[in-house]
Amino acid sequence: MEIRHFRYFLEVARQRNFTRAAEQLGIATPTLSRQIQDMEQALGTRLFVRQQREISLTEAGAALVREAEATVRQFELAQRSAQRAGRGDTGHIELGYVASAVYSGVLQKQVQGFSREHPDITLSLHESPMASLPSLIAEGRFDIGYVRSPMNLPEGVEAVRLDAEGFVLALSSDSWLRRLPEISVEHLQNETFILPEQINGTLQVAADGGYAPTLGPQPGGLLAVIALVSLGQGVAVVPESVVGHLSLPNVLYRPIKGSSGSSWLSLIHRRFEKAPAVTRYIERALQAFRRTL
Template sequence: MDIRHFRYFLAVARQGNFTRAAEQLGIAPPTLTRQIQDMENELGTRLFVRQTREVSLTEAGTALLIEAEATVRQFEYAQHNAQRAGRGDIGHIELGYVASAVYSGLLQKQVQAFSRECPDVSLNVRESPMASLPMMVVEGRFDIGYVRSPMTFPEGLEAIRLDAEGFVLALPSESWLCRLPEIAPEHLQNETFILPEQISGTLQVAAEGGFAPKLGAQPGGLVAVIALVSLGQGVAVVPESVVGHVGLPGVLYRSIKGCEASSWLSLIHRRFEKSAAVARYIEQVKNR
């Protein structure tokens, strides 16, 4: 027997008539009669009491009815879930991000949009050091990740370029630079630079000022960078989105005159993604 036989049995039991059941199923009555007879032969017992126009369940048929209903219901549920998984309607995503993805508001916007469209896909969202995030995606510890580019990615990863932004200077409020009406790159040649995870802004500002930067600590996330600035350990070139989101005592943010340096967020993912839910998230970002 297979699931088809259970469907035929239930149709006859509910209709109490082979002809009406056959019409419901879209098959010929003789075919339905033969299928039920095959079930009875395999089970070694009668399932229906045949009368002139109606049929009723035997004791064996009554016992089978509850189990058949449960079996068909579970089968349909399994089918439905498999179809939903194939479309990416259900599943799980491990998502890593760097802090500036949150400060920009981009991460919130894209995660919330995806959750509205696919409420049954669970997301585990965790901040991660940018230096290790790409390999964690390659190794499967994350499915996707938000990083700040430009950066070099390992083999097997692809990146979707997202919003770009410029840089600002974070400096101690008592720095002599605060007294200048405008701060140009060349004013920074004697400063110690606290390095964020993405150092391209620092290097570009120094190049525009025509000097080799004096590099200080690289403590990790942007909050740790700004904390060292607040302690007077140096200045830092950070993304504009930090302004208004990371405010610490003793720190001011100033624009850098003529600075054309910029960076952008990227969504990184494996080149040949197998998870339908992850692929659906990636496609949503591409079509934003």
């Protein structure tokens, strides 16, 4: 039997008349009668007692009504669920991000805005090392990632540029640099640079100053970087958005005169993404960002 047999049966049970039921279903009465006969033959029992003007349910038919209604409801629910998932109204997204996406506020705005518009799509959020995020997306373990660009991406993963910002210098409050009215790229020539995951800012500062930088440890996320700065292990070139959002004892933030460097957050995803919920997130994130330009 197919789902149409249950629908035909239920309409006959409601109308108690084959002609009226056939009209409601939009099929010929003989066709409906044959479908019910096929159903009875498959079940090995009669479902209706046929009388001249009206029909009534047998005991087997009455028992089937409840199950047939539940079956049709479940089938229709499955159809609607599949259609909603196909439109991207439901689904699940695995999202990875680096800490600076939080400090900039971009992650909060985009995730919260998307969740308000699509409450039936669930998001699992994971702070992850920036170096591993692109490969996690390429392998399908994450769907979307927020990273700080520029960076090399594996084949099949592309980046969409979001907000850009400059760099500031994080330094210990014990550093001699704090006494300067302004800190230029030349003043940093003999400093040890604690390296964040994105080192382009450090390299650009050194290039602007015309020297090779003394590179210190690269401890991981921005909190670990600032922690080493607070311990007097060196200075660090970090995104401006860190200021006011990441405060540790013994740490100051100062502008860097003569620095032309900048970085930007990027949304990275698989180039030929097919999942409707994921593509909907990407489209919505881009639209939201363009409205802020």
